[in-house]
Amino acid sequence: MPQFDEIFDWVVVGSGAGSMSSALLMKRAGKSVVILEKAQWVGGTTCKSGGVMWIPNNRFMDPGEDSLEQACQYLDAVVPDGADSPGTSPARRRTYAVEAPKMLDFIISQGVKMERGSTFWPDYYDELPGGVKTSRTVTALPFDKNELGKEWAGKLRKGFLEVPAKLDDGMKLPFMKHSWEIKRIFFKIALKLVAGKLTGKHWVTAGAALQGRMLKAVLERQAADIRVNAPVNEVIMDGERAVGVVTVKDGKPWRIGGRLGILMNAGGFSMNQAMRDRYMPGTQSKWSNGIETDTGDMHQELERKGARLAQMDQMVGFQMTEAPGWDTDYVKPGTQSTTAKPHAIQVDQSGVRYMNEGGSYEEFCETMLVRDRTVPAIPSWAIMDQQYMDEYAVAAKGMAKKNMPKWLASGWMRRGSTIEALAEEIGVPAQALKATVERWNGFVRGGKDEDFHRGERAYDNFLGDPFFKDGPNQTMGTIEKGPFYAIPIYPGDVGTYGGVVCDCDSRVLRDDGTPIEGLYACGVTTASPMGRVYPGAGASVGPSMTFGWIAAKHAAGLGNQVV
Template identity: 80%
Template sequence: MAQFDETFDWVVVGSGAGSMSSALLMKQAGKSVVILEKAEWVGGTTCKSGGVMWIPANRFMDPGEDSVEKGVEYLDNLVGDAPDTPGTSPQRRRAYVNQARRMVDFIVGQGVQLERGSTYWPDYYDEVPGGVKTSRTVTALPFDKKELGAWESKLRKGFLEVPARLDDGMRLPFMKHSWEIKKIFFKIAFKLVLGKLTGKHWVTAGAALQGRMLKAVLDKNAADIRVNSPVNEVIIENGKALGVVTVKDGKPWRIGANLGVLINAGGFSQNQAMRDKYMPGTRKEWSNGIETDHGDMHIELERKGAALGQMDQMVGFQMSEAPGWDTAYVKPGTQGTTGKPHAIQVDQSGVRYMNEGGSYEEFCENMLIRNRTVPAIPSWAIMDQQFMDEYGVAGIGTAKKNMAKWLQSGWMRRADSIEGLAEAIKVPPAALKGTVDRWNGFVRSGKDEDFHRGERAYDNWLGDPFFKDGPNQCMGTIEKGPFYAIPVVPGDVGTYGGVVCDSDSRVLTAEGNPIEGLYACGVATASPMGKVYPGAGASVGPSMTFGWIAAKHAAGLGNQV
């Protein structure tokens, strides 16, 4: 029998959102918890993300707007079942939709302040039966990190450290068109200045969610949280997980688990060898995954007999190697570029090959698939002066302020004609001219006959709500010179495959049998969404929910919560 240096009821590897939700539930059940975090900061990839949860039929939606059955219908129609998607099943999808809204109710009951992410943030495939064209998103209210006291410095940095609701922050680029948005901007600016004067440190998005979750765990003394505590081994004897081996004071330290071990250790976005094996053509340098995402637990659990699935999947995030990209905390994303009017994307043959709107996961998958037959990495975002006069580029600023340095660096290319632009980016001039002319024809006829851009609510959400010169909010002509191009590559916010789990979050063997006492959630698992990203928050929502489900099962709570 294994010997341990200390023992807890519930041992959690990693400190992402699902770890915190599981710890709060275990505390309510009267159980002891330790959270072991490899990094020097708490929060995981969740902290760096938008912190959005995709939660069907959640408490913040209007009565009659959604239902469990509608959420299940959407996932069943969209995700489906296939031999190469073992992470999903009808049972697991229904468990998610049923339990996610209950998890949110529980978290709110623990004092974590949440709200609807927006009343308009459509599902990514809202045209599919069961899809919602309003919003199933849930986010945390902005949070003052100073409330964490001594733990303030241990919360991982967020990508947006301002006192702004995420929904308001996404509206700011359109400020010049709306007095309402101008008022939001001045309110945020005033609160930011006031915060600095009064010693506050505001964060929003994922850092706000994890800050609030961490505070709830600390306030309730729900877990012993340890940073700089990598886990090197999961101890399994006679088919049962008994504990883990971590590091304490530079030496191996064995921690036993009375009820179980939860793996929420992130993905393998920073492990190039694993990327080459499972996702050839992708690069760790293009990832927004955190520095500790090396797939340690993927490797360890496979070694201990767990089945891996959907390892070729990532949560794509199209990006561009703009000046400063290699040291940027968040890589320059181009979803808000190619999804706007007056912009399209082409491969290296000068041909458009997909709907430039839609899911970022599908966008990057399309690039990788296209690249197998036609060079498409990088692809090229094509824009005209109408775009440059109106919108920012790749989330790093406007042309008016940055054009000179962009052109000087060679990142952005410019020409007075489409044919000239084609020569600048080394694509066939006749092909690019034909592509742009065809696009302009679609804009004038009001229908993208090739890829149906603008026919779903989400495409238009990505566009410009104030745009009036096209058939919808995301289609505008490319006809006013000069013309511009920037390279686009298939980046990501993390990987999307891992150990296969059942509806109770139990890790399964290759034979489909659960390993007793071993649970997993988050991107350490093969996603319950299969190979699809159904809406904003389809990683954080499942992580929070299946971590909570795992704790319920391990504590034997059934439907008591």
């Protein structure tokens, strides 16, 4: 029997959302928990993310708006099964659809304040059977991180949006000039921000709000001993069973045993370029919004211990651009809605349009990578006209009127008085680009994108302009008013999407399909239970929280007991 320096019931590696949900459940079961975080901050990738949870049939939805069977129908329609996607299965997807609403109810019972993310945040493939055109999203309410106390407030990882705003409200602000209601939202946020500064509050929203609230619940209930600067480098085995880990304490190896098991929620490998080159060639760590500790350490260690890795070529793509300052920005300049707005399309380096520019960011980047195998498409070019520049901010970098001189001077943005002149600026065939733009304009006037069906999904229009009235939908507008503009688009990401294969109880599996006893995993340490598809906003955070919770239930022997 291995010797340990300490023993807990439940050892958790990483401090993402799934770690916190598992710790709260273990506390309810009367078990001891330690959370070992490699970084100096708590919260993991969840903290930097939008913090959205995709929870079907959740408590915030109206009666009759969703059901277990509808959710399973949608997941089975959107997520293909196959030998290349062993992280998913009908049984695992159904487990998620059954358990996710229960997990949410439990978390709320622990004092974590949640709300519906929006009444209009459609599934990414809402046209498929079971898809919801309203919203299955759930988010945490904005949070004053000072509620954690001085010590822990400083240990919460920085979020991407540190203002007293609901995420849904924040997404409406770019359209403020069109709506008095949105103006009122803006002034309400501004007043709350000023009041917060005067009263010593430090507001965060999105993922930082979720993790701040989860951390507060864990601390208040003394649900876990949370340790930062505590990397794990080895899983300790006793025969075929995982029984502990080797971490670091005071600069020296420290062996911690887990009576009930170990939960791996250690993030992905977005910052390990060697692993990216091996598993997803053509992608770059520098384009990723992953966190600095996402280096795949536990992927490699779990493989050494016999775990099966799968879906390692997948990432949660999030298109970005190398706008001025991008290399030092905490959040890389995202372009998800840039090419989904009216008066914009995207072309490859042959000047040809090759995708629906709206839709899922995961599918967008996957399409770009696949295209690049046959036609150079990294970078691709977003093509816009003056109508776009007059109306919309560009890549979250502000409005053109104020910023155009520095954008052009930097070489990031290109401009041409005609489409042919723009083509010369970006090095694509002029006649091909002209034909592409003319074809697009014909689709706009004809009311239908006959090539890629942009605007036919509710989600495409969600990314567009709700106040746009001059086209067939909220995402299609002509590109005809010069001058014309282009910016480069790259296949960035918010994290990797492959890892160890798990069963419905979150147990880590070997190549032969048998579980490694005592070893559980959730989050992006795993091969996603959503396979190779991202079905809706929050399809990483929701499963992480749910399968971390399921792992704790199984390890504690709670079964289907009401918790």
